[in-house]
Amino acid sequence: MLFKDFAQILYNNCAGTDSQYQYFLLLFDSIMRDPSTKEELAQEKNDKYNPFDSLQQDTIERLFRGGNLNVKKLRVVYQKRDTNKFAKYIQQFDEDTQLNIEKDIKNHLPQFNSEEGDIGYACADLFVAILHDQIDDEPIxxxxxxxxxxxxxxxxxxxxxxxxxxxxxxxxxxxxxxxxxxxxxxxxxxxxxxxxxxxxxxxxxxxxxxxxxxxxxxxxxxxxxxxxxxxxxxxxxxxxxxxxxxxxxxxxxxxxxxxxxxxxxxxxxxxxxxxxxxxxxxxxxxxxxxxxxxxxxxxxxxxxxxxxxxxxxxxxxxxxxxxx
Structure with a gap:
């Protein structure tokens, strides 16, 4: 599954009044663990912890629609991934919203969440898998x-x-x-x-x-x-x-x-x-x-x-x- 498809599904179901630009940054904020070192806390204070924060709005909107994501930035996100945090983000939505997310993802990926029973962690695992495919690393x-x-x-x-x-x-x-x-x-x-x-x-x-x-x-x-x-x-x-x-x-x-x-x-x-x-x-x-x-x-x-x-x-x- 491509990032643009995953992002669009969540945007349709969860974004509310957020623009594509705002929701793109929210997705990466939600998959990254909270800053924990002095350096990371300083980065967060200066809006540099999320590596995509430095990009212009029109650039991010192009990325949202399917542009090539910068591998170096994706590596930073992947190294700081937090599936528990992303699962909690999905779990905050009501049951109908979660079921709609599952239904829409299954249209692209029929085996999605077939045995997990927890849409939050299933989405988190899928997001991590998408990131991994993009950076093409040796799997952890x-x-x-x-x-x-x-x-x-x-x-x-x-x-x-x-x-x-x-x-x-x-x-x-x-x-x-x-x-x-x-x-x-x-x-x-x-x-x-x-x-x-x-x-x-x-x-x-x-x-x-x-x-x-x-x-x-x-x-x-x-x-x-x-x-x-x-x-x-x-x-x-x-x-x-x-x-x-x-x-x-x-x-x-x-x-x-x-x-x-x-x-x-x-x-x-x-x-x-x-x-x-x-x-x-x-x-x-x-x-x-x-x-x-x-x-x-x-x-x-x-x-x-x-x-x-x-x-x-x-x-x-x-x-x-x-x-x-």
């Missing part, structure tokens, strides 16, 4: 059928090399997204675990309530803990992203990682503590020794203390519960 993960099905398929040569930020499986190389940095402001999806942290600090300090605005005035140990937990959370989110991009059953692997982590920390979690902050500290001390049967735990060097601590926040633990 060609499509859903080529993703690793489960840990049993892995050889003993399965490891993460932090020097090149890639997973190596025999002759296959999987390029990974870089470490995610917490955004300056609190993202909506951080709401629950942030609230539990603040409750834990309040209980330790004998305060009725602590808000985000109070954090800068807290004692250093609480300020440092807050910043560290945000880093830990985004480290775990990165692992979820890796699973979605590299494995055919990401939800199963993620569920295994989370549930077995909970099993490991549950006794420590239910111990008696003077306050929720002490419970948090003891659980995080315990979890760094955890090993699960999830595929991410079987990849040498991929999971470290930050990721193990971060998954606790994905479990939505109430640190101030007395667990009686």
């Amino acid at each position: 993960i060609k499509d859903t059928k080529d993703k690793i099905n489960n840990a049993d398929e892995l050889s003993k040569s399965f490891y993460y090399d932090p020097r090149d930020n890639k997973i190596h499986i025999d002759n296959t190389i999987i390029e990974l997204p870089p470490q995610l940095l917490p955004p300056e402001g609190i993202a909506d999806e951080e709401g629950f675990y942030i609230a539990q942290l603040l409750n834990a600090y309040a209980e330790a300090l004998g305060s009725s309530k602590i808000t985000i605005d109070d954090v800068p005035s807290l004692k250093r140990k609480y300020r440092d803990n807050f910043e560290e937990q945000r880093i830990n959370y985004y480290s775990a989110i990165r692992i979820d992203r890796i699973l979605r991009e590299s494995f055919a059953n990401p939800d199963i692997e993620m569920k295994t990682w989370k549930s077995e982590t909970y099993d490991y920390i549950s006794d420590t979690l239910r111990d008696e503590y003077d306050n929720g902050f002490k419970r948090l500290v003891e659980v995080l001390k315990t979890v760094i020794h955890c090993k699960t049967t999830s595929v991410v735990d079987q990849c040498e060097r991929l999971i470290g203390p930050k990721e193990r601590k971060g998954v606790c926040h994905l479990l939505e633990i109430d640190w101030t519960d007395d667990y009686e």
Whole structure:
């Protein structure tokens, strides 16, 4: 399927009042992960993170209608692809819109979404495949059928090399997204675990309530803990992203990682503590020794203390519960 056909289908169903120029940029913004390094954040501030932002409107309109996309720019997008982000973009639309998208794509690609059952991720995978075809690279993960099905398929040569930020499986190389940095402001999806942290600090300090605005005035140990937990959370989110991009059953692997982590920390979690902050500290001390049967735990060097601590926040633990 050609990019112009994919873009036109989504434009017809999702663009609303956006022009082709605006929607072209939105599509690439939606498939690219959020900026996470200082350099990328600076690029975003200067409207240079999306490599197509620098083009004139008439040029982009020609590209939308089928002009040749610059391979160098496409490589930048491909290297920073985020299927989870694009899937969420599609999932925000109502069911009728998603069904219309599926119907229109199937007119070009009859096998589209035949077994996936999730139009968001199916569109994301298709967009990535279109990008890959344009840049004609050696495949990292060609499509859903080529993703690793489960840990049993892995050889003993399965490891993460932090020097090149890639997973190596025999002759296959999987390029990974870089470490995610917490955004300056609190993202909506951080709401629950942030609230539990603040409750834990309040209980330790004998305060009725602590808000985000109070954090800068807290004692250093609480300020440092807050910043560290945000880093830990985004480290775990990165692992979820890796699973979605590299494995055919990401939800199963993620569920295994989370549930077995909970099993490991549950006794420590239910111990008696003077306050929720002490419970948090003891659980995080315990979890760094955890090993699960999830595929991410079987990849040498991929999971470290930050990721193990971060998954606790994905479990939505109430640190101030007395667990009686």
